[in-house]
Amino acid sequence: MKHVLAAAVLGALISSGVAQAAPLQGQFRIDGSDYDVRVGLDYIDFGPFLPITTGRFEVTTATLDFAGLDEGTIKDLIALGVGSVMLDDFVEFDGKEAWNFTLTDIYPGVGTPAGCNNTPGSLCTPLLPPTFEPSPFTLLNLNPNGSSVSLSVGGYVTNELGEVSLWSGKFTSQLDQLSSGQALGRILDDEFGYVQSSWSAEFTVTPDDTPVPEPASMILTGLAMSAMAVVLRRRR
Incomplete structure (x- = not known):
C-alpha cells in the first residue's frame, strides 16, 4: 500500500512538473506621446532622435497581461528591408524588462510604385x-493634402519563465500636409531625406501553440523520476 501511495504522489509531481504557466497574451496600442518619428527610405528613427537609438512610447490602451502598463522604449530600425531579422528587446515596457520582444519579420508593403502619386486612395510602395x-512601407493617400505611412512586423515574446508567445504589429504615421507622392519626393530629396510626424502602433500577442516545459518544471520532473526509480528498486 505504501508503494502505491508513493507512486501516486510521484505521478502527481510529474504531472505538476509539466504543467504550463500562462504565456503572455493580449493587445496593446502605443504612440510616441511627445515624440515624433522620422521615416526615411530604409529606416525609422523614433524620437528622441539619433544619436539615441531607442525611442520612447506611451501605452494608450491595453488588455489582459498588458493592462496597467504605462510607458516603454522601442528600438530604431536601420537599413530596413523586407524579410527575416533578429532584433532582441525591440519593444520594452518599463518595469517588465524580463519580457523580451524579439523582432523576426518585416513584411512587404501592399502598394505599388505606380501608386506613388497624388490621387486619393492610391497605395504606394516604393522600390529600394x-x-x-519593394519597400516594407505602404503609403496611403487620404486626400490631396494628406497621407499615412504604415509598416507591418512580427516576432515572438518570452515572459519571465521563458514561455513563448507570438506577436504581430502595425505602425502608422499620419502626414497631414503631404500626399504620398510629395512624401516620397521629400524622402528622396537630399535636403530632407525623411518625413517627420506623430506615430502609433497596434500589437496583438497570442500564446505559441508549441508547449515548452519550464526549466523549474523539468528539474522537478527529473527529481520525481529519480524518486520513482528508488521506490521500484526497494520493491524488488
Whole structure:
C-alpha cells in the first residue's frame, strides 16, 4: 500500500512538473506621446532622435497581461528591408524588462510604385535602391493634402519563465500636409531625406501553440523520476 501511495504522489509531481504557466497574451496600442518619428527610405528613427537609438512610447490602451502598463522604449530600425531579422528587446515596457520582444519579420508593403502619386486612395510602395526591391512601407493617400505611412512586423515574446508567445504589429504615421507622392519626393530629396510626424502602433500577442516545459518544471520532473526509480528498486 505504501508503494502505491508513493507512486501516486510521484505521478502527481510529474504531472505538476509539466504543467504550463500562462504565456503572455493580449493587445496593446502605443504612440510616441511627445515624440515624433522620422521615416526615411530604409529606416525609422523614433524620437528622441539619433544619436539615441531607442525611442520612447506611451501605452494608450491595453488588455489582459498588458493592462496597467504605462510607458516603454522601442528600438530604431536601420537599413530596413523586407524579410527575416533578429532584433532582441525591440519593444520594452518599463518595469517588465524580463519580457523580451524579439523582432523576426518585416513584411512587404501592399502598394505599388505606380501608386506613388497624388490621387486619393492610391497605395504606394516604393522600390529600394540599389536592388530596387519593394519597400516594407505602404503609403496611403487620404486626400490631396494628406497621407499615412504604415509598416507591418512580427516576432515572438518570452515572459519571465521563458514561455513563448507570438506577436504581430502595425505602425502608422499620419502626414497631414503631404500626399504620398510629395512624401516620397521629400524622402528622396537630399535636403530632407525623411518625413517627420506623430506615430502609433497596434500589437496583438497570442500564446505559441508549441508547449515548452519550464526549466523549474523539468528539474522537478527529473527529481520525481529519480524518486520513482528508488521506490521500484526497494520493491524488488
